[in-house]
Amino acid sequence: MTELVPGGNLALPRGTLTVRVPGPFDVSALITDDGGRVGGDADFVFYNQPAAPGARLGGDTLTLDPGALRSGATRVTVVVSPADPDTPLSRLPSPALQVSGTDGRSLARFAPPRPRTETVLLLAEIYRRGDTWKVRALGQGYAEGLAGVARDFGVDVVESEAETAPVSVGDGPAPVGAAPTVVDLRVGPAVSGHRAGPDDTVTADAWIGPVNSARARAGAPRVTWDARLAAAAREHAATMAAAGRLGVEGRDGLAVYQRVTRTGYAYVSVGEHLVSGPRTPQELLGSCLRTDHARRILHDAVFTHAALGRATGGGGGDVFWTALWARPLGPGDLARTEAEVVALTNRERASAGLPPLAADPLLTRAAQAHSADMVARDFYSHTSPEGSGPRDRAVAVGAVRRSTGENIACGQRSAAEVVTGWMNSPGHRANILRPEFTHIGIGFAGGGRAGTYWTQLFGA
Numbered sequence: 001m002t003e004l005v006p007g008g009n010l011a012l013p014r015g016t017l018t019v020r021v022p023g024p025f026d027v028s029a030l031i032t033d034d035g036g037r038v039g040g041d042a043d044f045v046f047y048n049q050p051a052a053p054g055a056r057l058g059g060d061t062l063t064l065d066p067g068a069l070r071s072g073a074t075r076v077t078v079v080v081s082p083a084d085p086d087t088p089l090s091r092l093p094s095p096a097l098q099v100s101g102t103d104g105r106s107l108a109r110f111a112p113p114r115p116r117t118e119t120v121l122l123l124a125e126i127y128r129r130g131d132t133w134k135v136r137a138l139g140q141g142y143a144e145g146l147a148g149v150a151r152d153f154g155v156d157v158v159e160s161e162a163e164t165a166p167v168s169v170g171d172g173p174a175p176v177g178a179a180p181t182v183v184d185l186r187v188g189p190a191v192s193g194h195r196a197g198p199d200d201t202v203t204a205d206a207w208i209g210p211v212n213s214a215r216a217r218a219g220a221p222r223v224t225w226d227a228r229l230a231a232a233a234r235e236h237a238a239t240m241a242a243a244g245r246l247g248v249e250g251r252d253g254l255a256v257y258q259r260v261t262r263t264g265y266a267y268v269s270v271g272e273h274l275v276s277g278p279r280t281p282q283e284l285l286g287s288c289l290r291t292d293h294a295r296r297i298l299h300d301a302v303f304t305h306a307a308l309g310r311a312t313g314g315g316g317g318d319v320f321w322t323a324l325w326a327r328p329l330g331p332g333d334l335a336r337t338e339a340e341v342v343a344l345t346n347r348e349r350a351s352a353g354l355p356p357l358a359a360d361p362l363l364t365r366a367a368q369a370h371s372a373d374m375v376a377r378d379f380y381s382h383t384s385p386e387g388s389g390p391r392d393r394a395v396a397v398g399a400v401r402r403s404t405g406e407n408i409a410c411g412q413r414s415a416a417e418v419v420t421g422w423m424n425s426p427g428h429r430a431n432i433l434r435p436e437f438t439h440i441g442i443g444f445a446g447g448g449r450a451g452t453y454w455t456q457l458f459g460a
Contacts, residue, residue, distance in 0.1 A: 004110040004124075004137035012126070012133045015102035019062040021080050021095050021123065024087070024245065028079040028146065029055055029062055030153045033072050037154040043070070044155045046146070048411065050249055050449065059243045059251045064126060066133045075127040077138075077153070081120045081146050083246055089115040089141075097123050099135055112139030119145045204230075206281045207308040207323075211298065214289065218299040223325070226305040228263035233309030233322040235259050236274075240320040241313025246274045249449060256322060257451035261375075265326065267446045268333040269413055271297040273323040281308060284321050302327050302414070329446065338364065338442040340415035341456070345432055345440065348423055352433050360459060362399035363441025367457040369393065370408075371443035374453045380410055390457060401439070401459035405431045410450035418454045436460045 002010050021027050031043035031052060038044060042052055050057040054068035055076065064076060080095045082088065089095075096111040110124055118141025125136050142149050204225035212222045236259050239250030249255045254262075256272055273294055278284040288294040303325040311320050327333075338359075346356040370393055374380055383389050388396075390406035407428045412418035422428035431437075443455035 002108045004108055004135070006112060006137050006139045008110075009134050009136040010108050012099070012107060012135055013101050014067075014133075015065075017064045017066070017102075017107075017126065017133075018100040018104075019064060019078055019124075019126070020060055020098045020100070021078070022060050022098075023095060024083045024092055025060065025080045025095050026083050026146075027057060027060055027062055028081070028149075029057065029064075030077045030079065030150070030155075031055060031069060031073045032075045032077065032153060034074050036075070039070065039072060041155050043073070044150055044153075047248060048450070058249065058253065059245060059247055066126065066128070075125055077125045078123045079120060079146070079149055080123050089118055089121065095121065095123060097137075099124075108135055110137040110139070112137070115141050118142055120149050122149070202230075202281060202308045202310050204307075207285075208306065210282060210285050211306060214285065215299060220299045220301045221304075223303055223306040226265065226307055226326070228265040229260065229305055229307035229324045229326060230309065232256070232259035232263050232265070233307045233324045234311070235309070237309035237311040237320050237322040238313075240274065240276070240322070241311035241318075244313060244318075246276055246320070248272075248274065255449040255451070256324070257447055258449065260324065260326065261447035266329040267326040268329045268337060268444075269300075269302045269327045270446060270451050271300060271303065271325040271413060273297065273321070275321045275323070276318050278321065279319060284308075284323070288323070297325060300325065300413075304328070334368075334444065337415055337444050341419060341442045341444075341454070342440060344415055344419040345456070348419070348432055354433060354435055355438075357437060357440040357458070360399060360439040360441050362397045363394060363439055363457045363459055364443070365441070366393040366397045366399060367406075367441040367443030367455040368445070369397075369443070370406075370457075371445040371453045371455045374408075374410075375445045375448040378448060380408070380448075380450070380453070382406055382408060394457060394459065399441075399459060403436065403460045405434060405437065405458040407431050407454075407456040407458075409454040410448070410452060412452055412454060422456070431456070431458060434458065434460075 026047055028046040030038060032038055045052050045055050045057050053070045054065045056063045082092060094111050094114045096109060098106060099108040100106050115121060120142040122138045122140040124138050127134055127136060208225050236256045239252060240246055243251050257270060260270060273288055275284055275287060278287055288298050304327045307324050309322045313320060342359050349356060377385060379385060391404050394401060394404050407422050409418050409421060412421055422432060437458040437460050439459040441457040445453050
């Protein structure tokens with residue numbers, strides 16, 4: 001194994017590489033060309049978007065297949081930031097990058113000097129020189145956080161909204177990915193350093209009673225304990241404890257939302273708190289009430305069910321918690337959600353002096369099928385695994401239009417949130433405000449890695 005110094009490089013063998021940064025860090029990767037710019041926001045691999053062609057993030061490990069990277073990609077920059085966004089890198093151990101080959105043999109290690117004021121480190125880059133891939137140690141610090149790094153590489157970031165991706169299709173082939181996406185950099189609260197008791201079982205009364213008292217003070221209705229949510233919460237807490245870190249996706253490749261749907265709980269809205277450290281449900285509740293984003297989830301009036309899971313692990317006996325919040329998909333919920341998105345979309349068009357879009361049952365059928373397909377087959381794209389695009393889906397259900405357009409999004413918890421996110425992104429906004437569009441169909445499905453998947457399908 002080669003111990004790298006800043007600027008040092010090493011030729012790598014062919015095949016799949018494993019890049020690991022153990023410890024209290026979030027690992028990210030930016031896939032770029034020789035100019036150091038991403039080809040699109042799909043080239044940013046991080047906790048809310050854990051996979052791209054040739055790259056997959058699982059916990060503290062990035063698996064790379066250089067030969068499978070998207071066309072034109074010649075460099076993968078490995079980035080680390082604190083898993084707890086409130087903890088500066090200067091208070092954490094120096095991150096140590098470990099690179100292994102296909103056979104598991106350690107190839108290189110790099111531990112940069114301990115950061116000072118930096119909040120993010122560009123730790124290393126895997127890059128191509130001729131026919132050879134190499135690793136170079138960097139250790140370059142950033143003071144503007146992960147969002148600043150992403151923007152410098154060409155990623156369009158809105159930190160309060162979740163990922164979306166637009167495309168407009170005229171009479172020719174669909175230019176998939178023609179406009180930038182909006183990448184969701186939201187993270188949950190995290191506190192570390194406490195130890196768990198001998199019993200990791202959480203009773204419903206220990207959580208629901210205090211939660212409902214806090215919700216009542218905020219004017220929110222009561223929630224009830226759901227056994228299916230509890231099973232999913234316990235399972236996800238156990239996977240985080242086994243890995244010793246927080247994460248929406250476990251080392252088994254399953255996201256917390258996939259665990260919910262696997263229990264048979266179909267939802268129209270879902271939320272989560274992933275936290276480490278508090279020793280009791282009461283301490284956990286206190287930590288959730290101290291931050292705006294976590295408090296909004298806890299107080300959200302849309303949720304009717306809740307559950308909590310706890311597990312101990314992480315080497316030092318830390319406690320890992322998964323709190324789940326949901327509202328089941330009931331009769332009329334899907335139609336009501338679709339109607340809300342249409343109404344909010346038409347409100348934006350009216351503000352721009354444009355006529356409203358008419359809801360089209362055929363476009364709705366195609367849009368709903370695409371959202372459900374993204375959940376069922378675990379992909380997020382305008383192009384299906386078979387290569388079909390928005391126009392193909394519209395034609396398949398009999399919605400023959402002169403032109404079509406599509407916005408997709410994942411992770412948003414409400415109709416208002418998804419429309420706001422689309423309007424904050426120039427490409428999506430252009431679709432919503434395109435004068436020639438006359439009809440619209442909306443698709444929504446819960447599940448998958450992101451939790452919710454939305455589709456707007458436009459026609460003229």
